[in-house]
Amino acid sequence: xxxxxxxxxxxxxxxxxxxxxxxxxxxxxxxxxxxxxxxxxxxxxxxxxxxxxxxxxxxxxxxxxxxxxxxxxxxxxxxxxxxxxxxxxxxxxxxxxxxxxxxxxxxxxxxxxxxxxxxxxxxxxxxxxxxxxxxxxxxxxxxxxxxxxxxxxxxxxxxxxxxxxxxxxxxxxxxxxxxxxxxxxxxxxxxxxxx
Numbered sequence: 001x002x003x004x005x006x007x008x009x010x011x012x013x014x015x016x017x018x019x020x021x022x023x024x025x026x027x028x029x030x031x032x033x034x035x036x037x038x039x040x041x042x043x044x045x046x047x048x049x050x051x052x053x054x055x056x057x058x059x060x061x062x063x064x065x066x067x068x069x070x071x072x073x074x075x076x077x078x079x080x081x082x083x084x085x086x087x088x089x090x091x092x093x094x095x096x097x098x099x100x101x102x103x104x105x106x107x108x109x110x111x112x113x114x115x116x117x118x119x120x121x122x123x124x125x126x127x128x129x130x131x132x133x134x135x136x137x138x139x140x141x142x143x144x145x146x147x148x149x150x151x152x153x154x155x156x157x158x159x160x161x162x163x164x165x166x167x168x169x170x171x172x173x174x175x176x177x178x179x180x181x182x183x184x185x186x187x188x189x190x191x192x193x194x195x
Contacts, residue, residue, distance in 0.1 A: 001066045002031040002194060003059045003085070006039030007076025007104070007169055021104060021170040021182055025073045028195045035062045039078050040110065051112035052077050056084035063089065069099040071194050075169035076143070079106030083117040083147050090123040100126040100192050102185055104169040108146040122151040128188040129158045130181045132168040159184050 004026035006017045017023065017038040026036040037058055040050040055078060063070055063085070072082040082101050089098070101124050108117040120127045131145050143165050150156040161168055163179035170182055189195045 001033035001035075001063065001068050002026065002029045002071045002073065003035045003037065003062060003082075005037045005055050005059060005072070005074035005078030005081045007074070007078045007171075008039050008041070019171070020075065021185065022073055022075050022078060024170070025102070025189060025195060029071075030193060030195060031068070031071065033066050033068060035059065037078070037081075039076065051110045052081045052084055052108065052117075053112035055081035056088060056113070059085045060088050064094075070096060071100050071102070071192065072098060073102040073104075073189075073194075074106065075104035076107050076165065077110055079103040080108045080117045080146055082106070083108075083120060084113055084115060086121045086124050087115055087117075090121045094123075098124045100124075100128065100188075100194070102189060102194075103127065103129045103147055104181065104185065105130060105132040105143075105145055105165050106147045107143045107165070109143060117146045118149055120147055120150040120154050120156060122153045124150075124154050126155045126192070127157070128185060129156065130168055130185055131158060131160050132165045132181075133160055133162050134164045134167070157188070
């Protein structure tokens with residue numbers, strides 16, 4: 001099964017999803033059981049009902065009702081929600097590991113969970129992490145990359161890309177490009193037969 005969790009919409013109410021690399025993975029997956037969770041609005045504390053906690057809860061409910069290998073893909077807060085899902089499943093002693101997580105520059109930025117999502121837990125077999133390097137000044141403070149550490153047993157593969165936080169997930173309108181993050185991550189998904 002594939003759960004695809006989108007990142008922040010560049011609009012106030014979160015209505016501008018369904019067009020980036022996470023959506024592409026959802027549309028192109030070979031997994032018959034799949035769920036797409038739209039991302040939160042730019043400001044998710046008050047104006048959006050979607051945040052890291054609600055995204056993780058929806059994904060966990062879907063996983064508990066399904067079967068087969070578990071694959072998670074996410075961007076921004078959606079990628080942080082992937083880490084939250086793994087933590088939640090591990091804490092509840094869920095018997096099945098997550099086969100692979102595909103993270104586009106995860107950021108733990110909305111305060112909806114008490115967890116620090118800096119470390120990928122050991123119930124994740126494989127983690128592919130595409131990190132955006134063009135986050136200067138306030139952007140580095142507002143969108144700090146998380147999930148840069150991992151527990152023993154995780155096959156953690158990191159790629160660093162000279163692009164923006166939005167560019168890494170294919171949402172900058174093509175003006176700055178993704179610096180190769182899209183093809184790199186697609187190759188990781190192909191390796192696992194996800195797409």
